[in-house]
Amino acid sequence: MRILVVDDEQEICNFLQEFLTKKKYEVVTALDAEAALQAVKESRPHLVLVDIRMPEKDGVTLLKEIKAIDREIGVIMVTAIRDEKIAKRTMQLGADGYITKPIDLDYLETNILVKRLL
Amino acid sequence: MTEPKVSHEETIVETLAQEDLKRLLDDHQKLLVLYGFANIVSAILDREKLLNEVMNVVFGLIHAERGAIFLYDAITQKLTPRVWRSRQAGEKGNEIVLSNTVVDLAFRGHKSILCLDAMVDERFKGSQSIQIQSIRSCMCVPLESQRRTLGLLYVDSRLAAGSFSREELTLLSGIANQTAVVLENIELVQRLSEERKRVEAILNTLTVSILSVDGRGAVSYMNPQAEKLFGVKAAEWLYRPYTDLFEKNPFQPLLGLLGPALSEGKGIRLEEVACGELDRPLLLQVNIVPMREGLIPKGILVVLDDITEKKTLERQIASAEKLSAIGEMTAGLIHEINNPLNIISGRAQLLLFEKKDDPDIAKAARIIREQVDRASAITDHLLDFARQKPPKLEVLSLHDLLEKFLETMDNSFVSHQIRLEKKFVPLSLRIWGDAGQLEEVLVNLAVNAMQAMPQGGRFTITTQKVKEAAEVSFTDTGCGIPPEHLSKIFVPFFTTKGRGTGLGLSIAHGIMENHGGVIRVQSQMRQGTTFTLVFPLVRGGES
Numbered sequence: 295m296r297i298l299v300v301d302d303e304q305e306i307c308n309f310l311q312e313f314l315t316k317k318k319y320e321v322v323t324a325l326d327a328e329a330a331l332q333a334v335k336e337s338r339p340h341l342v343l344v345d346i347r348m349p350e351k352d353g354v355t356l357l358k359e360i361k362a363i364d365r366e367i368g369v370i371m372v373t374a375i376r377d378e379k380i381a382k383r384t385m386q387l388g389a390d391g392y393i394t395k396p397i398d399l400d401y402l403e404t405n406i407l408v409k410r411l412l
Numbered sequence: 413m414t415e416p417k418v419s420h421e422e423t424i425v426e427t428l429a430q431e432d433l434k435r436l437l438d439d440h441q442k443l444l445v446l447y448g449f450a451n452i453v454s455a456i457l458d459r460e461k462l463l464n465e466v467m468n469v470v471f472g473l474i475h476a477e478r479g480a481i482f483l484y485d486a487i488t489q490k491l492t493p494r495v496w497r498s499r500q501a502g503e504k505g506n507e508i509v510l511s512n513t514v515v516d517l518a519f520r521g522h523k524s525i526l527c528l529d530a531m532v533d534e535r536f537k538g539s540q541s542i543q544i545q546s547i548r549s550c551m552c553v554p555l556e557s558q559r560r561t562l563g564l565l566y567v568d569s570r571l572a573a574g575s576f577s578r579e580e581l582t583l584l585s586g587i588a589n590q591t592a593v594v595l596e597n598i599e600l601v602q603r604l605s606e607e608r609k610r611v612e613a614i615l616n617t618l619t620v621s622i623l624s625v626d627g628r629g630a631v632s633y634m635n636p637q638a639e640k641l642f643g644v645k646a647a648e649w650l651y652r653p654y655t656d657l658f659e660k661n662p663f664q665p666l667l668g669l670l671g672p673a674l675s676e677g678k679g680i681r682l683e684e685v686a687c688g689e690l691d692r693p694l695l696l697q698v699n700i701v702p703m704r705e706g707l708i709p710k711g712i713l714v715v716l717d718d719i720t721e722k723k724t725l726e727r728q729i730a731s732a733e734k735l736s737a738i739g740e741m742t743a744g745l746i747h748e749i750n751n752p753l754n755i756i757s758g759r760a761q762l763l764l765f766e767k768k769d770d771p772d773i774a775k776a777a778r779i780i781r782e783q784v785d786r787a788s789a790i791t792d793h794l795l796d797f798a799r800q801k802p803p804k805l806e807v808l809s810l811h812d813l814l815e816k817f818l819e820t821m822d823n824s825f826v827s828h829q830i831r832l833e834k835k836f837v838p839l840s841l842r843i844w845g846d847a848g849q850l851e852e853v854l855v856n857l858a859v860n861a862m863q864a865m866p867q868g869g870r871f872t873i874t875t876q877k878v879k880e881a882a883e884v885s886f887t888d889t890g891c892g893i894p895p896e897h898l899s900k901i902f903v904p905f906f907t908t909k910g911r912g913t914g915l916g917l918s919i920a921h922g923i924m925e926n927h928g929g930v931i932r933v934q935s936q937m938r939q940g941t942t943f944t945l946v947f948p949l950v951r952g953g954e955s
Binding site for chain 2: 303305306309310312313316347374375376395396397398399
């Protein structure tokens with residue numbers, strides 16, 4: 295299973311990549327929405343972890359664009375700040391999960407497993 | 413024998429004397445009638461009545477066959493007969509038609525007309541109305557006041573030429589002059605009364621309170637709004653000293669303004685004067701306008717605008733704007749803090765995952781993670797604090813709100829072995845509030861009380877009405893708050909609990925402030941604590 299991690303913080307990409315690689319996932323990272331779209335087109339990930347707040351294009355817009363490319367690609371939204379309204383909106387836009395930072399890695403893994411089973 | 417000689421001349425003289433006497437008596441009679449007329453009509457304030465009275469006197473003094481009074485209507489620019497009379501049985505006076513010639517001469521030319529024989533009068537040559545109505549003699553005098561011509565007084569006769577004399581024309585003119593003066597008076601009184609009604613209607617609809625004080629310091633007028641503000645009836649206060657009125661609570665602060673304004677005839681305008689008390693503030697915009705007659709001060713006009721609600725609203729809006737600015741800033745800050753926390757936590761979790769066999773590293777990693785979670789919990793609460801929304805106020809029944817809250821808390825009280833006591837005042841207390849936010853305050857206080865009574869105890873809720881405010885007190889029998897902490901408990905992040913973020917009471921404080929209310933605390937070590945919430949009542953809110 296291929297996972298794309300999108301976050302404008304390099305360090306976040308790094309530890310998520312390390313963790314997921316250890317969990318035997320194939321991991322690609324992107325530091326902004328444009329790079330993420332490029333990666334989606336090139337490597338067709340099964341799942342994308344999208345940070346909501348990013349400079350330039352934000353995570354919600356990226357979610358829409360990924361779903362427009364392929365509805366089957368799973369998208370889990372990651373946010374540094376809980377906001378019920380945005381959570382609800384991303385779910386309506388087809389997001390498959392919503393987790394807040396600091397990320398509980400066990401919880402993240404459960405979310406990924408669920409997506410894989412579906 | 414000579415017969416006494418009665419000269420022809422003597423007979424003439426005698427006849428003349430008799431005629432003079434008769435005329436004199438006649439004139440005297442007429443004067444009396446005129447005098448009586450003047451007396452009667454000057455008191456008349458009804459136009460129709462006046463005109464009828466005039467007709468009575470004209471027909472009493474002058475042997476006219478028909479008569480009418482025409483009044484000029486400035487709007488239609490027409491002379492219309494307002495009253496008419498005829499000695500001919502069955503004839504209607506409204507058949508009297510004025511000839512244009514008469515109108516031109518009398519009304520426009522401001523002249524009294526006496527026509528001895530209209531048929532041969534050069535002035536009426538070709539006048540169709542004169543011909544058709546076969547008028548022989550007529551008199552017509554303008555009703556002239558000082559300023560303008562109000563109409564015409566007209567009499568005629570179709571029986572004989574020369575029915576009227578010059579004296580009669582003079583008499584008619586006298587009557588006309590008197591009539592014009594009274595007509596003018598009636599009009600003035602009418603206009604004055606209309607003006608008064610108009611001004612009163614304006615004053616009644618104004619939302620500001622207006623009252624006037626005369627030069628001697630007596631209340632001379634109050635509009636309904638002022639009656640409402642002072643809670644008095646104007647009729648009971650007219651001509652009483654203004655000081656008595658303003659000595660009433662809460663208007664004393666205005667006394668100091670009115671005195672100098674009245675004695676010095678100076679105007680004062682103050683945007684905001686705080687009257688009233690803490691729990692029932694009254695903010696007034698005050699405008700004192702001196703009244704003068706020429707240069708002499710003649711009292712003052714006091715205009716008061718109750719701006720209490722407007723100002724409260726303004727403050728709420730300002731506070732809402734401030735909150736929203738703080739909210740935005742805090743959200744940004746939390747975002748910035750949560751990202752590094754995320755990395756620290758993530759790394760600690762990785763470490764824990766990789767080195768779970770090394771107890772020292774595993775322990776350290778676990779502690780790092782826990783502390784990050786703690787920091788993150790604080791930012792999470794801070795977010796709640798920052799996201800405080802301005803309350804959506806609606807009229808609430810305080811008791812209903814409390815009952816609903818107690819229902820949801822019932823199980824918790826039981827499981828904490830806390831006995832609940834309700835002491836509700838038997839009044840319906842209506843307040844402006846946001847039910848959701850107030851529930852948050854109540855839950856917060858209840859949870860604090862439970863934590864203060866780990867071994868159980870009594871939790872008493874008391875409501876009462878204190879002046880124009882509703883008060884709810886929550887009294888626990890817990891450990892109490894040390895005096896040195898009492899002043900800090902509403903400060904954000906102040907906490908004495910091992911757990912907790914120290915935001916609960918500060919949020920409660922913020923919510924109460926946004927409701928225009930107050931939260932107070934009283935505490936006795938080892939005896940218990942009482943938190944009191946004070947809400948302004950909806951005006952007229954208790955029943």
